[in-house]
Amino acid sequence: MLVLLPPSEGKAAGGSGAPLEPQALSLPGLAAARAAVLEELVELCAGDELKAREVLGLSEGLRGEVAKNAGLLSAPARPAGEIYTGVLYDALGLAGLPAAARTAAERSLMVFSGLWGAVRVTDRIPSYRCSMGVKLPGLGALGAYWREPMAAVMPEAAGDGLVLDLRSSAYASAWKPKGEVAGRTATVRVLHSQIVDGVEKRSVVSHFNKATKGRLVRDLLVAGAVPGTPAELVAALRDLGYAVEAEAPAKPAKAWSLDVVVTQIH
Numbered sequence: 001m002l003v004l005l006p007p008s009e010g011k012a013a014g015g016s017g018a019p020l021e022p023q024a025l026s027l028p029g030l031a032a033a034r035a036a037v038l039e040e041l042v043e044l045c046a047g048d049e050l051k052a053r054e055v056l057g058l059s060e061g062l063r064g065e066v067a068k069n070a071g072l073l074s075a076p077a078r079p080a081g082e083i084y085t086g087v088l089y090d091a092l093g094l095a096g097l098p099a100a101a102r103t104a105a106e107r108s109l110m111v112f113s114g115l116w117g118a119v120r121v122t123d124r125i126p127s128y129r130c131s132m133g134v135k136l137p138g139l140g141a142l143g144a145y146w147r148e149p150m151a152a153v154m155p156e157a158a159g160d161g162l163v164l165d166l167r168s169s170a171y172a173s174a175w176k177p178k179g180e181v182a183g184r185t186a187t188v189r190v191l192h193s194q195i196v197d198g199v200e201k202r203s204v205v206s207h208f209n210k211a212t213k214g215r216l217v218r219d220l221l222v223a224g225a226v227p228g229t230p231a232e233l234v235a236a237l238r239d240l241g242y243a244v245e246a247e248a249p250a251k252p253a254k255a256w257s258l259d260v261v262v263t264q265i266h
Contacts, residue, residue, distance in 0.1 A: 001162045001226060003217055004118075005111045006171045008086030011127045014076040020126055021077075026110075029153040030117040033146065037115055038072065040136050041128075045069035056134055065129035072126050080111055081121030087207055088166075091214025094121060101221040109217070110157065112171040114142045117150055118157075132170045143173035150175035162186065162227050165255070166213045177255060185255040186230040186246075188213065193261050202261070212262060216242065230256035 022034060045052045045066045052066045053059075068075070081094045094105060109121045114132040119125060135141045154175050163177060163185040177185045190209040191202045219240045220227075227233040230246070237244045237260070245259040 001108050001164060002158050003109050003164045004167050005088065005109060006166070006168045007111050007113050008084045008089055009131070010085050011083050012085050014083070014127045015078055017076040017078060019074050019077055020072065020124065025116065025123045026120040027118060027153050027157060030149050033149040034116055036139060037136070037142070037145070040138050041069055041115060041130055042072055044136065055136065056129060057131070058129070069128055069130065072128055075126035077124040077126045079121060080119045080123050080125050083125055083127055084111060087210040088214040091211045092218050097218070097221060100224065104221050104224070112167055112174060117146050117174070132174060143170060146174035155181055162229060162233055164188070164233065166217070179253050182255050183252050184229055186233050186258050187255055188216070188258045188260055190260045190262060193263050208262070212260060216260065230258070234258065
């Protein structure tokens with residue numbers, strides 16, 4: 001099983017230690033594309049701060065992120081699973097996973113990124129700020145920039161098992177599974193169900209959507225579940241107590257869409 005995750009907007013500090021070693025990152029086929037984005041981002045942030053903030057969509061209060069990006073080549077790096085923080089990653093709780101579940105997480109989790117394309121949680125990266133929605137002056141919109149290099153490496157990375165896609169739309173734009181890979185891909189939407197004046201109403205709540213996805217992945221890992229198909233994923237989630245609604249797509253080369261329905265927000 002390959003689990004595709006979005007990154008977090010906020011990130012932990014890099015701490016102390018050795019800087020980034022680009023050649024050591026997973027998916028070496030992305031090396032040239034990563035180098036181009038990294039070079040332009042560092043150059044942008046080492047120059048006009050106001051322009052850098054405008055390009056990156058940063059407020060005055062986040063001006064420190066510009067300086068952080070300017071120093072990426074020498075900044076200390078640590079595993080991506082420690083760098084990414086926020087609601088989804090708090091709920092996932094990588095550091096507290098039992099040993100077997102942690103091993104499974106290191107093998108199956110992949111985080112998409114505007115700067116790196118995609119990384120495993122064990123890949124050592126520095127703390128940075130560059131979302132997939134950024135449009136760099138020399139490379140253009142990163143969502144579009146990453147499509148060609150990601151299309152070249154992701155089918156092999158997906159292997160022959162289930163692809164569980166939990167990315168937000170901005171990060172999903174960088175790679176869309178096609179063909180037989182799409183047929184074994186499942187996307188998940190979390191819906192909050194509540195009764196209003198005797199009528200059920202459903203809505204997507206961003207914070208809880210992320211938290212539920214983090215818990216869902218954690219529960220699968222701790223349970224040692226290894227679903228090989230979207231149908232097996234539906235069964236595994238129901239066994240874990242999730243209310244899941246799903247229908248097989250009309251065409252075989254289409255991804256499954258799963259709705260996880262919750263009644264409590266926490």
